[in-house]
Structures are given as structure tokens and as C-alpha cells.
Amino acid sequence: MTLGLTTRLLHADHFKGVEHGATHEPTHTAVAFGYESARDLAAVFQGDRSGHVYGRQGNPTSAALERKVSMLEGGTGTVTFATGMGAIAAVLLSLLRRGDHLVASRFLFGNTSSLLQTIESLGCEVTLVDATESGAVAAAIGPHTRMVFTETVANPRTQVADLAGIGRLCAERGILFVVDNTMTTPYLFQPAAVDAGLVVNSLTKSISGHGNVLGGAVTDTGRFDWSRYPNILPPYRKGPAAGWGLLQVRKKGLRDMGATLSGEAAHRISTGAETLALRMDRACDNALRLATWLSAQPGVVQVHYPGLEAHPQHARARELFRQFGALMSFELEDRRDPFAFLDALKVVIKSSHLGDNRTLAIPVAHTIFFEMGRERREAMGIAESLIRLSIGIEDYADLQDDFAVALAATA
Structure with missing residues (x-):
């Protein structure tokens, strides 16, 4: 029987066998590992048998x-x-x-x-x-x-x-x-x-x-x-x-x-x-829907997301990937203050992290790419108004409403 990815992840420790019938490998905190035979210890050190030494x-x-x-x-x-x-x-x-x-x-x-x-x-x-x-x-x-x-x-x-x-x-x-x-x-x-x-x-x-x-x-x-x-x-x-x-x-x-x-x-x-597949399915669906909606909004100059047909590598992403991922970014028109826009968001968290269950946003040029300087940012296509999003698993309607309010507040 061929098992699916989530099933194999859920039962990986159980199928291998864990002490006391536990369903998870327990948390081991030991730093040192002892052996009854000094020769066994030496064999592990020399890579001739499996085991832990330190x-x-x-x-x-x-x-x-x-x-x-x-x-x-x-x-x-x-x-x-x-x-x-x-x-x-x-x-x-x-x-x-x-x-x-x-x-x-x-x-x-x-x-x-x-x-x-x-x-x-x-x-x-x-x-x-x-x-x-x-x-x-x-x-x-x-x-x-x-x-x-x-x-x-x-x-x-x-x-x-x-x-x-x-x-x-x-x-x-x-x-x-x-x-x-x-x-x-x-x-x-x-x-x-x-x-x-x-x-x-x-x-x-x-x-x-x-x-x-x-x-x-x-x-x-x-x-x-x-x-x-x-x-x-x-x-x-x-x-x-x-x-x-x-x-x-x-x-x-x-x-x-x-x-x-x-x-x-x-x-x-x-x-x-264990829940990777479930979370990614939801986050990718949210990302595609939000990217599609944002690309049609006044005040948004460009949306960067492989799931959009206008993306330069859309066909490649469709061929290679199961879905298009949860990372996206977009540029606001120059007259809109990206800081004011971000501050108007209430559900989305202003944070530098990625791949979280929660949707996160950050002004790229002013934070994670700030040290590069404007010249190198321009060479990489990083606009001063670029906002990066890591899309989470919230209810999609709540995400769209949050961005709609922020766009209206900075119109």
C-alpha cells in the first residue's frame, strides 16, 4: 500500500517504533551518549556503525x-x-x-x-x-x-x-x-x-x-x-x-x-x-485569490506572484510546482505612503518572518533590503514602495477586507 505524504508524516515515528508505544519520538535532551563497549564507542566515532557520540x-x-x-x-x-x-x-x-x-x-x-x-x-x-x-x-x-x-x-x-x-x-x-x-x-x-x-x-x-x-x-x-x-x-x-x-x-x-x-x-x-500539506493548500489558495484581487485595485501598480498569468515565469511555475506558493509582493503608486498603508492593516501583522500561519507584511526597501542601498535595490528591481507579503491561513474574506480598508485609507 502506497501512503500519501501527510499519512507518512503523521505515522513516521510510530511506524519506526518508539519506546512505550509513543506516537512521537520523545524530546531527547542528553548531550552525552554512553556505550557498554569501548570498541562500540570507537566504531561510532569512526563512522563504522550508527549511533550518537555527542x-x-x-x-x-x-x-x-x-x-x-x-x-x-x-x-x-x-x-x-x-x-x-x-x-x-x-x-x-x-x-x-x-x-x-x-x-x-x-x-x-x-x-x-x-x-x-x-x-x-x-x-x-x-x-x-x-x-x-x-x-x-x-x-x-x-x-x-x-x-x-x-x-x-x-x-x-x-x-x-x-x-x-x-x-x-x-x-x-x-x-x-x-x-x-x-x-x-x-x-x-x-x-x-x-x-x-x-x-x-x-x-x-x-x-x-x-x-x-x-x-x-x-x-x-x-x-x-x-x-x-x-x-x-x-x-x-x-x-x-x-x-x-x-x-x-x-x-x-x-x-x-x-x-x-x-x-x-x-x-x-x-x-x-505534520500539517504542512493542509496549511500550504490553504495559504496558496489565499495567496492566489489575494494577488488576483490586488492586481485589479486602483493604487496598486504591480503585483509580483507566480500564480498570475502576467508573471514572467508563470508558465514555468505552473509546470514545476504543485501550487504557486504563499510569498508575494506588490508596489503601491508613488503618492501612497507605504508606512501609512501598513499601519492601516489590522489583521495582517507587520513582521519580517515568512511561512507563518498568520499573514505578515513588511516594507522591503526600508527593512530587509535597506543595507544594500538604493542603487543596488534599483538594480534588483526593488521599488521603494514594495511591500512583501507572506500569506497565512486566515479566512480569505477577512484578508481581502483588511487590504480594502488600507487602500481606502491611503487613497
């Missing part, structure tokens, strides 16, 4: 969550982290070396862009391109290119990367393709379908969904041949090559850097993930 490298509760994320992404294994940025940092810092070249989308999330500047300062070359065109990626690839990094849907302008084209290109050239799947979630899209080797998810966002816990994950899809990757260190070239990359990410990116997901956080994310 809480910084994970615990049974985070291991249970890792199995669920692997199941969601159709991957071969997952490593969890304290935050999504911790997961991205682990990938870049554990798999790249001085002299390597990274190609990345120029529409990346601001903190990821900031991290790439750090990577450059450590001796890696970074080239930012328009990832909506695989040809731009191809033109940037050189002899030292080790990795291509992009997001599925860009925050906040919702550009959809040419994921299939970039995946084919990387597969042909033996380059590691890393995809941040946070904005779509594995419910709407699995990057393994476009030959991504590693997938990053901010578990803080829609996977946990309730805005009450931080977490991140890196999943190996099994699509990349790690025996061809020159940066795998000798200690991690153990066993089948398929496990080398993730082992190095766990050892160098988690053990050495210490961005460990706690047992309490792992349990909260795991239970939140």
Missing part, C-alpha cells in the same frame, strides 16, 4: 526529524541545523575551498547574499547571474566552478529560477547544484526532479509553520556523484561515495561549527510538519 552532532529527536525531511524531499539523507542560515553556511564553508568558483542567483535572499560576501573574503570567487535564464549560468561557469546555488522562488520579487535548465547544465558538467527550497517547500516541489544534488530548507518557515521555532536542513538527493567532487577530505571518503558529501557537511559544517538543532526545537518542527 549532542553537538545531533540526537535521537533531530535524527527522527532528519528522516522526515529526507522523506519529504525524496532524499537519501539529511542533516539538521539550528537555523536555515546555519544550513547554508555549512554547505558553503564545508564544501568550498580557496580558489573555487561559485555561481549564484543575483536575486538571493539578503542574508544569503551577505554570506556570499564572506565566502569571497575567504578566497572563493562568486559570480551573481540572472538565474531565470540557464544561459546566464552557462556563460558564468569556468574551469574552477564547483557549485551553482539558487532559490526556487526569489524573495521578495518572486522570480522563478530556470531550475530544469540549470539542473541539466550542472549534470552535464559535473557541477554540484544546490537549491534553497524554502519558498516552495518539498510539498510544492522537490528539487531532486531537476537534478539538484543538495537541497536546503529553512525549517523555521512553512515546514514548522507556527513561527515558534528556528531550524534548517540540508538534504542529499542522491543525484550527485560525490566521487567526482575534488573537495571531499580523506577522512570522509569512507564507504560508498554517495554518502561522502553529507558526511562532510555533518562533520565540518555541524560538528566543527556547532549550529546544532536542539531536541526541543526538533520535536516542535517535527510536529508542526
Whole structure:
């Protein structure tokens, strides 16, 4: 019998077997793990048998969550982290070396862009391109290119990367393709379908969904041949090559850097993930209806949402994704004050978070993209009046009424 996604998530711990017949893996808080035999302890340390050696490298509760994320992404294994940025940092810092070249989308999330500047300062070359065109990626690839990094849907302008084209290109050239799947979630899209080797998810966002816990994950899809990757260190070239990359990410990116997901956080994310499909269905439906309505309102210059037929990558999003996601943004006409508009909203929360059950709004140019400066914002198409929305699961009529009042108040 083939079970659906939600059924498998709900029963993952139960089917594996949990002590005392519990339906959830309990919250493990132990930092140390003892073994009856010193040889067994040594075997776990050396990677010759499974087990836990120290809480910084994970615990049974985070291991249970890792199995669920692997199941969601159709991957071969997952490593969890304290935050999504911790997961991205682990990938870049554990798999790249001085002299390597990274190609990345120029529409990346601001903190990821900031991290790439750090990577450059450590001796890696970074080239930012328009990832909506695989040809731009191809033109940037050189002899030292080790990795291509992009997001599925860009925050906040919702550009959809040419994921299939970039995946084919990387597969042909033996380059590691890393995809941040946070904005779509594995419910709407699995990057393994476009030959991504590693997938990053901010578990803080829609996977946990309730805005009450931080977490991140890196999943190996099994699509990349790690025996061809020159940066795998000798200690991690153990066993089948398929496990080398993730082992190095766990050892160098988690053990050495210490961005460990706690047992309490792992349990909260795991239970939140059980309703991922239900929440995303509702949020995506709300987003499409609101985007359609907003695009017809006086005072709204443009709405950026892949579900709209006018969106430049609408056809691509329709082909790749189950639905169009819960992220959108829109621009107000110049004579309207975006701060006054936001302050007129009563249901929508003014917040920088994403993927919450509640709808959230933020003035982009004045907050999360403020440090970039006006010149770079203009180059990225970030208008001064741009408002980003993360759509939640409220009753749709209440959302539409809230925006209607705000538009009327700033007319």
C-alpha cells in the first residue's frame, strides 16, 4: 500500500517504533551518549556503525526529524541545523575551498547574499547571474566552478529560477547544484526532479509553520556523484561515495561549527510538519485569490506572484510546482505612503518572518533590503514602495477586507 505524504508524516515515528508505544519520538535532551563497549564507542566515532557520540552532532529527536525531511524531499539523507542560515553556511564553508568558483542567483535572499560576501573574503570567487535564464549560468561557469546555488522562488520579487535548465547544465558538467527550497517547500516541489544534488530548507518557515521555532536542513538527493567532487577530505571518503558529501557537511559544517538543532526545537518542527500539506493548500489558495484581487485595485501598480498569468515565469511555475506558493509582493503608486498603508492593516501583522500561519507584511526597501542601498535595490528591481507579503491561513474574506480598508485609507 502506497501512503500519501501527510499519512507518512503523521505515522513516521510510530511506524519506526518508539519506546512505550509513543506516537512521537520523545524530546531527547542528553548531550552525552554512553556505550557498554569501548570498541562500540570507537566504531561510532569512526563512522563504522550508527549511533550518537555527542549532542553537538545531533540526537535521537533531530535524527527522527532528519528522516522526515529526507522523506519529504525524496532524499537519501539529511542533516539538521539550528537555523536555515546555519544550513547554508555549512554547505558553503564545508564544501568550498580557496580558489573555487561559485555561481549564484543575483536575486538571493539578503542574508544569503551577505554570506556570499564572506565566502569571497575567504578566497572563493562568486559570480551573481540572472538565474531565470540557464544561459546566464552557462556563460558564468569556468574551469574552477564547483557549485551553482539558487532559490526556487526569489524573495521578495518572486522570480522563478530556470531550475530544469540549470539542473541539466550542472549534470552535464559535473557541477554540484544546490537549491534553497524554502519558498516552495518539498510539498510544492522537490528539487531532486531537476537534478539538484543538495537541497536546503529553512525549517523555521512553512515546514514548522507556527513561527515558534528556528531550524534548517540540508538534504542529499542522491543525484550527485560525490566521487567526482575534488573537495571531499580523506577522512570522509569512507564507504560508498554517495554518502561522502553529507558526511562532510555533518562533520565540518555541524560538528566543527556547532549550529546544532536542539531536541526541543526538533520535536516542535517535527510536529508542526505534520500539517504542512493542509496549511500550504490553504495559504496558496489565499495567496492566489489575494494577488488576483490586488492586481485589479486602483493604487496598486504591480503585483509580483507566480500564480498570475502576467508573471514572467508563470508558465514555468505552473509546470514545476504543485501550487504557486504563499510569498508575494506588490508596489503601491508613488503618492501612497507605504508606512501609512501598513499601519492601516489590522489583521495582517507587520513582521519580517515568512511561512507563518498568520499573514505578515513588511516594507522591503526600508527593512530587509535597506543595507544594500538604493542603487543596488534599483538594480534588483526593488521599488521603494514594495511591500512583501507572506500569506497565512486566515479566512480569505477577512484578508481581502483588511487590504480594502488600507487602500481606502491611503487613497
